[in-house]
Amino acid sequence: MPDAIRYRPEDARVATRFAGIRTFMKLPWVTGDLTGADFAVIGAPCDGGTTFRSGAAFGPSAIREMSVMLRSGNLNLDVDIFRYLSGVDRGDAEVNPCDLRDSHRGIERAFDDAVRQGVLTIGLGGDHSVTLPQLRAVARRHGPVALVQFDAHLDTYDTENGSGLTHGTIFRRAVEEGLLDAKRSIQVGARGLFGTGAIRESEELGFTVIPAKDVHERGIEWTAGRILETVGDRKVHLTVDIDFFDPAFAPGTGTPEVGGFSSWEGLKLLRSVGGLDFVGFDVVEVLPSHDPTQITAYLAGCVVQEFLAVLAAKRRAGKEADRG
Amino acid sequence: MPDAIRYRPEDARVATRFAGIRTFMKLPWVTGDLTGADFAVIGAPCDGGTTFRSGAAFGPSAIREMSVMLRSGNLNLDVDIFRYLSGVDRGDAEVNPCDLRDSHRGIERAFDDAVRQGVLTIGLGGDHSVTLPQLRAVARRHGPVALVQFDAHLDTYDTENGSGLTHGTIFRRAVEEGLLDAKRSIQVGARGLFGTGAIRESEELGFTVIPAKDVHERGIEWTAGRILETVGDRKVHLTVDIDFFDPAFAPGTGTPEVGGFSSWEGLKLLRSVGGLDFVGFDVVEVLPSHDPTQITAYLAGCVVQEFLAVLAAKRRAGKEADRG
Amino acid sequence: MPDAIRYRPEDARVATRFAGIRTFMKLPWVTGDLTGADFAVIGAPCDGGTTFRSGAAFGPSAIREMSVMLRSGNLNLDVDIFRYLSGVDRGDAEVNPCDLRDSHRGIERAFDDAVRQGVLTIGLGGDHSVTLPQLRAVARRHGPVALVQFDAHLDTYDTENGSGLTHGTIFRRAVEEGLLDAKRSIQVGARGLFGTGAIRESEELGFTVIPAKDVHERGIEWTAGRILETVGDRKVHLTVDIDFFDPAFAPGTGTPEVGGFSSWEGLKLLRSVGGLDFVGFDVVEVLPSHDPTQITAYLAGCVVQEFLAVLAAKRRAGKEADRG
Amino acid sequence: MPDAIRYRPEDARVATRFAGIRTFMKLPWVTGDLTGADFAVIGAPCDGGTTFRSGAAFGPSAIREMSVMLRSGNLNLDVDIFRYLSGVDRGDAEVNPCDLRDSHRGIERAFDDAVRQGVLTIGLGGDHSVTLPQLRAVARRHGPVALVQFDAHLDTYDTENGSGLTHGTIFRRAVEEGLLDAKRSIQVGARGLFGTGAIRESEELGFTVIPAKDVHERGIEWTAGRILETVGDRKVHLTVDIDFFDPAFAPGTGTPEVGGFSSWEGLKLLRSVGGLDFVGFDVVEVLPSHDPTQITAYLAGCVVQEFLAVLAAKRRAGKEADRG
Amino acid sequence: MPDAIRYRPEDARVATRFAGIRTFMKLPWVTGDLTGADFAVIGAPCDGGTTFRSGAAFGPSAIREMSVMLRSGNLNLDVDIFRYLSGVDRGDAEVNPCDLRDSHRGIERAFDDAVRQGVLTIGLGGDHSVTLPQLRAVARRHGPVALVQFDAHLDTYDTENGSGLTHGTIFRRAVEEGLLDAKRSIQVGARGLFGTGAIRESEELGFTVIPAKDVHERGIEWTAGRILETVGDRKVHLTVDIDFFDPAFAPGTGTPEVGGFSSWEGLKLLRSVGGLDFVGFDVVEVLPSHDPTQITAYLAGCVVQEFLAVLAAKRRAGKEADRG
């Protein structure tokens, strides 16, 4: 069966991890036809939507640099990812460092091309604004999707500092564009908001909001339950803003917010909603310039690895069911 | 009602956060008459009392730098601070970099001036020795107060390295000077002590001591209960040494101590004792030179923000009661 | 005579440097009428024009932080600045983090307001694109000016990465807008160019270009001579991109270029052209996130201090001439 | 009784901590006869066995640098270590930076010399490969011992990147050499493995394995119970890989793994197995080049301090029993 | 003519530099047939030969990360490199993190394969020991070559810390293996030696040695003259240890030595010997863990760029001669 897997990393137990060009997990760099790939990692090196610290445009590169340490095995789900999945690194979308809308067009093109070919896209940000063009690509194929958002913020302001298009407004824009089924969408971990009215504004758009406080007080399992219940069987785009995690665990981000979650909690939450029907995924807001020990970039890579493990475990379960 | 609020920050949803002179939260810088202000933030840039890493004199500046990211809204208490409170940044006290006692005199003058005008002072340290002159100013107006101290240390040694006045001796000095009602005072989070006798020595001064171990094992709510019970209705100065938090959450401090608390735990504890009658507050021991990702400075700012939210929520409750 | 000086810093020999709100050199923060001021420092916290590392929006704050170490005395010119000059910090221009043109409008407004009041403006960047709105303000009052540019780059591309407005295109735009007298303008220190044709393109716009190689081989005095000769008696805006200096001296910048100049060489060059008729000045491209030891921010402050000393020495010379 | 203690640190309440040559805890540096010492700290500055980030050879020095902040008192166990224990710093083993086997010979000699003299050795790594020569020294005296391993990895691969001797293979080698009683040995905290089969391979060697997931889900007390049950009354070498802790708490390590443990959890686990019969101890994989705030080095020192406190508390209990 | 150039980077004036997989200069990654390439960049991520700080194995990746800022144009030589040269990134050699000799075999294989195909190899270290296998590959094709070595050290010890194969012994080994024509070889910049006899030892092997002092006192041109005179028309391998530069310019290296050279001096020296007949080139000893501002990695890339510009200028001169 594994020989059916076309694209996988070198075996890191054999090939030295610190050697080689930095593709994500040292997966093959495939720029053309995606036949034979289940997923494609695509960088979205754009930080034109940021309203505080900038520099997230270097996020994809930093994530790839540490991703060479990621391994195929995932103990939490007891699965070896590349026995069940085939994946590639597709490089980065074309961006325009001085024109956010133009960058978004480039990102949309890159994701659209992959989505059309039927692979699941794994976006590496970039500031959170890069999720908007990803949703455009995803919704073009799948129709309005549910959003599951792990994030210290809601990103549903109407305008921020005079702009309607920032990393803090994109999910309002996505609703307005009809990309999301807000009623099936849920925002988890909010704690850094300009005012207390922001939650209400997000709810008025249709989103369910679980502030950080509720996650802390009711626990990861309760939270997962709320997510599963809200989304149901809707197709889902899962977006993980690395600032969902506490700054202790993810210092390298543009707008860190204290009172966040540990790496264990975040990965557990991700696994706990593994049963959803994912059609898109991204991790955003890694800021290498504030990540001197690289733990943020590595955590972002681990979030991707956990997500891939979820997919692999489902694929395995499917195969076992077939054989059953 | 909000128009009764004289001093508040710009609306960060409108004004770009990274623009502007760095006052705390971009509050107005008011150096003279404080009429119309409920609180005044005052820096105490002094590290002459430190016995290990120095550099905390740059703490106030570092806290202000990151404080531009703080927002008026506080989700944990569901309150918008500046609907209920008016506050200013008063700049820094005058200090003498080579004479600790002279620095303390300058700090006392700065706080005394504000306390006399009836505003609540928010001190930004500086090493923990700066709390002593603050207590002098507070006690001059309010008489001996209860101390609530979140700290990895007790700071009640008699002498340290040959000096009677260090950041490790000040609360003994404060008791001796009659500034504190030690019987109503409580020290929470102790774990970094030279010897096991130190707790006993602190207790002999009258303090109640809750070591870190008890907080970990019995929980935040139990701890809050012990604090409320000890202090009762005494007027309180709350002092937060940033090393109360684990070094993972607050690496930038002079004497970090492992086995500490998460940012969530610390802020929750603070909220949980919100019912106390506060007359003074400070956060100390931020060391920018060991805070490359600025998470410590930001956490210190968040501690202040949480405290302000507590005050605002009480003010709101009072107004609602009035209207009731 | 000194009592005629309205705005000056505290005497740093008396007032502790690390205490106090961080205005530039701890000058008074004056936001309204500028009567009595010779110069006004204005921050332009904008990095929307950057095409490589971003983060220069935090430059003004970082320069101010280290500027508290700057002193009134300048040994190289044997002058005490504030015996002859009066100056203020005007804070930052309003910017829009996600809209470069809007930021430029805000910057233009801030500088225009000061220029109109007859003070010389000292701009603190920000990426180099912020010089464009400064030139608009300067040229509105003074007509097309000569540009003297110390810079590793020319910033006269037509487009860069698909944008016509970046930190690499602004001086072409300035020529097109009629803000500059390019024939009287000179670019010094170029070494980081995409292609060798770039110099020719700049020359075709009218600029004189002195590549880094010529400065190294012919020396600072020769270079100064070329500048003086080119500019003549034209009114001058002097713009210093901190990447003029070698990365050893100024690591904290967005596009460092090796083979640059020492701090001594740069300051000497600045002094050597002190006889020019300056009507505007700025220092740009300080990137705090890559400046862990703060030497870049401090160097930028020293560049300003040297420029102020040049002005002061000229003022002194004028006074002495009056008395003569 | 205390006067029977031959070697102890200066009293840090008297002697300034940041003064003096950096021996561990400022203990006496004793290179010859160890009579009168209960334990000896020995550095193993070797990173030739590392397969990812190197630099752990500077670990012993970094641990010593921060160890001057360690204190004799331990609140968790309510014991003053040097009332019951006498200890020295023996400096570092001789190593060969370019020959791992030669380094291991030097390390074995250094530990063997101390073990023969009957003192308990405290090893400071170095990459985890340095535990192998320590086990050789320990087993020569005590016969095959039980291993208790706190670690994100298992280190029981057969080969890694073409080498049979790396920091990832040493415990397989130790079993093959008859140094360990694998049936009595236990590995706690595993989460970073190349494949899911690695646990089975370790179990086939005889080890009991408790993955990180089980520790998180069942708790520290359950884990301690499993350790005590597995080891029984076997003599034990306890090895703590600092990557057992989450990267938030220990960023400075060669192969950080997210989803790890807090400092409080780790120290509690250590205390909870204090009843074991320890004959060797080491802490490894501190990487100073990725530890800008020194919190990893300090945590490693605190792990040693907690272990010494465990020993001291047992010694005290023994004395009390004698008196009883 | 340019259309004859098969492999070149994207035009960085069009394609955003921070986007894309990090190959050197964003050159095509070509792993098979090298037809059509003039040069091939090959990483040698090995630090098993280091005797002080380790971590240079991450050097190739760090150089590539910053190399995206390198441009085709070189002003010093007034040449656009890729009008005359075609080049690729071949990725990294296979290395064994725990076995230096095995790593050297892998490096030799990688370079040998490229050298056999007739391309000039550009090695990116790694510690200086990686030059030895490069010389083996070069000498296999070209016979014993002249070595031109820019370096703070001589690397001709017989043994170092008990090993005969370290980054400090390799050029003695190369002489013994007959890879070098020592009489035609020259070592420039020496200043960090264990004893004053080391120069004599190097001279006894046949090398000409120019200590740093002579370069400083007699200048770059004199030094270049000595190099040209020594080497004559011998085929040359030029090896640049980044520690040739002063730590101010290249802090990120394993054994920095003060009293070194500026970036301008080093690049000028390189250009000044451009007339030599180069058959191999490498730059080594970049240590990313000590390069927080990336200036060392960038300088290493600039050294390569300057070397490529030298080659391009010669190619241009040849073409012009052909046309003449």
Added chain:
Amino acid sequence: MPDAIRYRPEDARVATRFAGIRTFMKLPWVTGDLTGADFAVIGAPCDGGTTFRSGAAFGPSAIREMSVMLRSGNLNLDVDIFRYLSGVDRGDAEVNPCDLRDSHRGIERAFDDAVRQGVLTIGLGGDHSVTLPQLRAVARRHGPVALVQFDAHLDTYDTENGSGLTHGTIFRRAVEEGLLDAKRSIQVGARGLFGTGAIRESEELGFTVIPAKDVHERGIEWTAGRILETVGDRKVHLTVDIDFFDPAFAPGTGTPEVGGFSSWEGLKLLRSVGGLDFVGFDVVEVLPSHDPTQITAYLAGCVVQEFLAVLAAKRRAGKEADRG
């Protein structure tokens, strides 16, 4: 002859440099009788006299950490130090972190003890105030000495920020105490002064002052000549403030000043005045918290090594003269 040398470092060509307790250059740590030693290195870990960034108290430790890379051989003077000199590390003076005068007493005691025993002391600071107690010890034995000061500052203010005893006032104090023969003393490199009158004030005390500008414009040799001429045959204490060097070369210092000197220039100047009759030496103001790449600490160590080489070369010359 070498066997007459009692105390020397291990041979670093044999003993691995990164192994071992960090004494200076890994010299023997000798705390009692100094018979057989020519020099003694003594740390003065005190920063209570600092008026800007603090943290220099950790300087001695940081210098020692990097000093393990220093070698016995000095190429510039062609001498192997420990063929002619015997030296020890004496550890640190006792200091009081919160009482500057008490620290000075401890430092004076430590140096006095060594000076009395007839060894030359090598002080490692600490802020520059630590030179005052060293001068007391030196002058007690040798009478008033000449001071040769390499420094960006003069340190002859009368008071600074309200204190008469700071790192900026000590040489005025030394003159007042009769420790210096100011007429024979010389201050080289001044550039960071509060006002232009400071030079005059220093000259009025008797000092000769050579500002940085003169050194730059007239060169190292001219400067050396001025020093030799001023001092004549007076006994000399040479004090090197690391801020004499430009921040590019020595970023890790409390009050960096741009426009300074390269490492080559500084060491050359030191060698050029080697003929003076030295009776004391220190290097001060190393600030590890701002020295992430350790180049400042290493430069400080190299300054000591160069000074020792000067002494060794003189000793050699004397021996050769004896034999002549």
